[in-house]
Amino acid sequence: MQAQGQVSTSIVSNGRGPIWGQVQTPMVLVIMLGLIALISSYFGGSAQTVTEMMIRVVLVVGLYVFVGNSGILSFGHISFMSIGAYAFVWLSCCTLPMLKPMNLRGLPEFLQHIALPSPIGLLGAAVLAGAVAIVVGAILMRLSGTAASIATFAFLAGQYAFYMNWSGVTGGTALLANLPVFVGPAVGTGLAALAILIAWLHQESRFGFMLRAARDDQTAAKGSGVNVWFVRTVAFSLSGLIVGVGGAMHAGFLGIVTVDAFYLPLTFLTLAMLIVGGSRSLSGAVIGVVALTAVTEILRQFESGIPVGNSVLSLPAGLQEVGLGLAIILVMMFRPAGIMGGHELTFGSIWPKR
Amino acid sequence: MSEDHILRVTDLRIAYGRVQVLHGVSFDVPAGALVAIVGPNGAGKSSTLSAIAGGVAAAGDVRFDGRPILGLKPEAIARSGLSFVPEGRHVFASLSVEENLRIGTFMRGDRPRAERDLQLVLNYFPKLKERIRQAGGKLSGGEQQMLVIGRALMTQPKLMLIDEPSLGLAPRIVEEVYAILHRLRSQEGVSILVNEQSSRRVMNFVDEIIVLRDGRVQLKGRPSDLAKSHALHDAYFGTGTFDRDSGEAVH
Numbered sequence: 050m051q052a053q054g055q056v057s058t059s060i061v062s063n064g065r066g067p068i069w070g071q072v073q074t075p076m077v078l079v080i081m082l083g084l085i086a087l088i089s090s091y092f093g094g095s096a097q098t099v100t101e102m103m104i105r106v107v108l109v110v111g112l113y114v115f116v117g118n119s120g121i122l123s124f125g126h127i128s129f130m131s132i133g134a135y136a137f138v139w140l141s142c143c144t145l146p147m148l149k150p151m152n153l154r155g156l157p158e159f160l161q162h163i164a165l166p167s168p169i170g171l172l173g174a175a176v177l178a179g180a181v182a183i184v185v186g187a188i189l190m191r192l193s194g195t196a197a198s199i200a201t202f203a204f205l206a207g208q209y210a211f212y213m214n215w216s217g218v219t220g221g222t223a224l225l226a227n228l229p230v231f232v233g234p235a236v237g238t239g240l241a242a243l244a245i246l247i248a249w250l251h252q253e254s255r256f257g258f259m260l261r262a263a264r265d266d267q268t269a270a271k272g273s274g275v276n277v278w279f280v281r282t283v284a285f286s287l288s289g290l291i292v293g294v295g296g297a298m299h300a301g302f303l304g305i306v307t308v309d310a311f312y313l314p315l316t317f318l319t320l321a322m323l324i325v326g327g328s329r330s331l332s333g334a335v336i337g338v339v340a341l342t343a344v345t346e347i348l349r350q351f352e353s354g355i356p357v358g359n360s361v362l363s364l365p366a367g368l369q370e371v372g373l374g375l376a377i378i379l380v381m382m383f384r385p386a387g388i389m390g391g392h393e394l395t396f397g398s399i400w401p402k403r
Numbered sequence: 404m405s406e407d408h409i410l411r412v413t414d415l416r417i418a419y420g421r422v423q424v425l426h427g428v429s430f431d432v433p434a435g436a437l438v439a440i441v442g443p444n445g446a447g448k449s450s451t452l453s454a455i456a457g458g459v460a461a462a463g464d465v466r467f468d469g470r471p472i473l474g475l476k477p478e479a480i481a482r483s484g485l486s487f488v489p490e491g492r493h494v495f496a497s498l499s500v501e502e503n504l505r506i507g508t509f510m511r512g513d514r515p516r517a518e519r520d521l522q523l524v525l526n527y528f529p530k531l532k533e534r535i536r537q538a539g540g541k542l543s544g545g546e547q548q549m550l551v552i553g554r555a556l557m558t559q560p561k562l563m564l565i566d567e568p569s570l571g572l573a574p575r576i577v578e579e580v581y582a583i584l585h586r587l588r589s590q591e592g593v594s595i596l597v598n599e600q601s602s603r604r605v606m607n608f609v610d611e612i613i614v615l616r617d618g619r620v621q622l623k624g625r626p627s628d629l630a631k632s633h634a635l636h637d638a639y640f641g642t643g644t645f646d647r648d649s650g651e652a653v654h
Binding site for chain 1: 506
């Protein structure tokens with residue numbers, strides 16, 4: 050094809066327009082999380098709640114990388130959290146050296162007597178979860194939309210049953226304790242920022258664009274030369290890797306793990322956070338976590354009792370779950386595409402231009 | 404003579420389950436020509452284009468630029484320079500016009516070339532230039548049709564297959580779209596094969612018309628020749644008798 054005639058104006062770079070607009074999103078999100086952490090610590094808020102929120106940001110942002118960009122719902126991602134958490138255990142457990150050979154007799158000899166520094170355990174979690182996600186993704190992404198979703202659920206159930214019964218290596222139904230605790234508000238916020246940055250880089254890369262093109266119209270994407278299976282597998286792997294890091298964070302925050310923790314309740318909570326925030330944007334993923342964490346936190350305060358004048362106002366237990374469900378229904382009624390509705394946060398959207 | 408023909412279709416047969424929809428269709432697209440397959444509903448037009456583009460399993464032989472392509476994957480065929488624009492204006496609704504256009508260039512590394520192609524497409528479709536930042540889903544029907552044709556063009560195709568570009572468009576817009584296709588063929592040397600229900604709309608723009616009905620080629624020829632006889636009408640509606648090879652009506 051010969052270019053004929055000259056176009057005088059370049060439409061791609063109009064000053065600091067589009068590129069600046071896109072860079073703002075991860076900046077706004079990270080600043081927002083940083084402020085939440087700072088303000089909460091200044092007012093003596095619970096460091097636990099903040100850390101827990103940051104871990105969930107990592108999980109939901111990880112989930113978003115695949116679900117948001119591909120449009121395929123995944124029920125299987127908490128498996129990668131489990132895989133990440135146990136990889137962390139295998140590499141970095143325990144604070145008491147004799148615990149591992151005692152509890153995890155099935156572990157290979159070279160893993161039995163090591164307790165590597167936590168960052169290496171975290172890295173190992175990312176690598177193992179990512180590697181499993183590549184294999185699982187390469188297989189599942191041969192399926193289309195709904196079939197793929199159901200298959201992710203089957204994967205979750207299979208992985209759960211496998212780890213439950215792999216007693217020599219995972220401890221089975223037993224609780225493993227004495228893990229090194231290294232995740233607090235600061236580390237949590239840092240890793241959440243890293244997850245946001247990676248998700249944003251993926252979303253703005255050609256892989257992100259091709260993936261969303263396939264989400265909008267698979268036939269046309271193939272016709273444009275997009276290898277749909279490949280871009281989906283890439284996103285699934287990256288997404289599994291990030292969620293795996295979330296698993297190691299969970300283990301390195303609580304200091305304990307059980308296979309039980311990584312199953313349906315967390316699957317549905319993370320999906321609810323993504324959908325309430327708006328699964329079609331990175332800002333939606335982060336806002337969903339912040340919003341639902343705020344709702345649960347406020348309800349928890351009420352449950353434990355709030356002093357009003359001379360008396361204590363205390364609401365019945367179980368209100369947290371009911372309130373959470375109610376909040377989800379309300380958001381879905383009034384904003385079916387989630388709080389963000391597919392939009393990204395920018396500085397301009399927080400402080401509108403005069 | 405594969406040098407003169409960008410596409411050679413020989414004895415193409417398609418069946419959906421037990422229903423045979425194409426019974427051995429053969430035709431050629433000369434390099435640098437704008438050819439239209441015309442026929443009523445259910446003639447097998449869309450199936451023919453889908454099969455060539457790799458979207459539907461078929462038997463027979465399809466040679467693109469001298470190379471057999473039947474059985475290859477759609478994305479492999481697309482990358483070899485054959486671009487398929489399916490029916491129904493498949494824009495990427497959440498991507499901007501510019502992103503829609505750029506998708507086709509992601510699989511190749513040549514950036515300066517991609518920039519040039521973008522400018523070229525926007526020269527051909529000035530309406531898209533006005534809406535470069537808008538989401539593809541927010542465009543009008545005509546603009547969406549132009550967007551999908553422009554997107555196909557971005558993959559630097561030697562041959563474009565376009566399924567019913569006039570579907571659901573106002574006559575004035577149809578004229579506009581075909582005028583652009585005609586210019587693309589003459590000025591860029593892109594070969595184009597379109598499907599249409601009505602031959603009337605394409606008569607003035609195409610080099611050759613192939614009439615398809617009941618899964619068979621009924622007639623082919625230059626529009627000026629076909630216009631003279633009743634053969635086109637007969638072939639389309641299946642009334643009367645005619646000589647299939649010469650296109651002459653036989654009484």
